[in-house]
Amino acid sequence: MGTIKTRIQWLMGLRVLVVTLLLGLSITFQVTKGEPTETFYALIAFTYAVTIPYALVLRRLTSIEALTRFAWVQVGIDFLLETVLIARTGGIESPFAVLYVISVTVASLVPRRRVGVLTASLCIILFGVLTNVQLYGLLEPWGWLPRTRLSAPETLQTFGVYSLAFLVVGFLSGALADQLRQADQSLREKEQGLSRLQAFHENIVHSISSGVFTTDDVGRITSFNPAAQEATGYSLEQVRGRPWREVFNWHPDRSADERLLDQTANMRFEVECKRADGNRLVLGMTLSPLHEQGKETGLVGVFKDLTQIRDLEEEMRRKEWLASLGEMSAGMAHEIRNPLGALAGAMQMLRKDFHADDTSARLMDIAVREATRLDAIITEFLQYARPPALDLAEYDLNKVLAETLDLVQHEARTRQHITIVTSLAQGPLPGHIDQDQMKQVFWNLATNAFDAMPQGGQLAIATGCRRIDAGGRKADVIEIAFQDSGEGIPKKNLEKIFLPFFTTKKQGSGLGLAAVHRIVDLHGGWIKVDSQPGQGSRFVVCLPRTADSNVRLWHEGREPWKRS
CATH class of the missing domain: 1.10.287 (Helix Hairpins)
Structure with a gap:
C-alpha cells in the first residue's frame, strides 16, 4: 500500500511540474506572438486547484483498491484536460499531442496488467474523435477546432503515426512496468527471506546462555549478545566500538598475543576482569577468527561466567x-x-x-x-x-548498627582526624541474626578501617536492601557497607585477609577479620571486598532477610560471590 501511495504522490508532483514548465513556456511564446493565452492560464489554475483536493483525499485512503481507483480517476481527468488543451491548440497539428504519451507512461504506474495498452487505446479514441471533428469541421461554427490545413491523407497519416506511437509506448511501458513489479516482488521476497534468516541467526545468538561478542579487524566490539550483557553488566551501547581487550581487561604475555595474531585456530584462556558495577568477574573465553567471504574480518568470542565456580x-x-x-x-x-x-x-x-x-x-x-x-x-x-551457638532472633539491622555506632564514635574520638559518615536505609531492615555477634562484626570492621587510616580519613557506613537473582531463584539481601579512605589492601593480600593469624599490623592477633568472616558465614551470609592500594577499601556484609533463603541458594551450588 505504501508503494502505490508513493507512486500517486509522484504522479501528482510530476503533473504540477509538467504543467508549470510546458504551459508556462507556451504562455511566454503566445504572449510574444500576441496570441490568446486564456486556455493556458485556465489549465494551470485548474491543475493547481485540483492538486489540493487530491492531496487531502489521498491522506484518507487506506486500502489498495481505493488507492487504485483514485489513481484511475486522476489519469482519466488528465486525459480530458489534455484533450481540451489539444483541441484549443490546433487539434491534429497541436504540439501538445505528446502529452498523451506522457500520460500513457505515467498510467503504467498503476498496479494492473496491460494498463499501458488500455490507456493507449483510450488516447487513440480521444485523439481519433478530435481528428474526425476537425477533419469535417463539425465544431468550426462555434470557434472550436477549425478545419486543419492538412489534406485528408496527411491527416490520416498523422493520426496513424500518433496512434502507432501511443500503442508502442503503451505496450512498452506496460511491459516494463510488469517487469519492474515482478522484480520488485522478487526483491521483496528475497529481502523477507534474508530478514527471516537474519532473525533466525539473531534468535540463536540471543538465546544461547554463553556470552558472545564479535569485533572488527582492529579489535573493536561490534556485537554483544544479551547473555554477554547480563554477565558483564555492560549494554551494547556501552561497549560498541571499544577494544575488547579493554572491556575484558586482558593483557597477555607475548606468546599468547602472537597466537592471537596468528588467528589460525581457536584460543582458550581464562581472564579476570570486573563487571560494570565493579564486582570481580572470572571468564572462561574462547576466541576464533571471524570469516566473511573467505576473508578474516575480525574475531568472535564466546565466554562463560566462571566467577561462582x-x-x-x-x-x-x-x-x-x-x-x-x-x-x-x-x-x-x-x-x-x-x-x-x-x-x-x-x-x-x-x-x-x-x-x-x-x-x-x-x-x-x-x-x-x-x-x-x-x-x-x-x-x-x-x-x-569453636564459636558458640547463634542466638537467632529478628532484629532491625539499622538499630543494631546504631547501637554499635555509639561505641565506634567514641573509639573514633581517640584516633587522629577520623570522621564517620552514615547513610542508613529508610525504614527498618529486619533480619534473623544474633545481635551480639553482629555487633562484634560491625565493631571489628570499623576498628579495622580506623587502623587502615593512621593519618586520619573518613569512614562511610551505609545500609540497604537489594534483590538478587541466582540461577533463577530470587532472594532479598541486606547489605551493610564499610568504606574507608585508607591505605588499601595489596592484591596479593586480598586472598589472605580472612585467614586466622594473618595481619600486617605491628600489634594484632590476626583474628579480627577471620572472626568477622566466620560469624557472617554462620548467619548464611557472605562478605564482598573491593580495595585498591592508595584508594581505600570497601567491605560489604551481605545477609539474607529470611533464615532459609541463602541455605537454598547454597545447597543448589548458587552461592553469590564472596569477593568483588
Missing part, C-alpha cells in the same frame, strides 16, 4: 584448610593454655616476693603482660575455632 573452589579450599587448622590448633591451644596459666600465676606470685633492681622488675612486668596477652589470643582463637 572459582569462588566456590576458593571457599572450599579455605574451609578445608580452616577445618584442619582448627582441629589441630584447638588441641594445641588447650595444651598451651593450661601451662601458660600456671606460668602466669607463678610469675605474679614471684613478682610480689621478688625484690630486685628496676631492670629485673621491668622485665618481670613484661613477662606477666605478654603471658596475659598470649592467654587472650588463645582465648580469642578458641572462640573462633
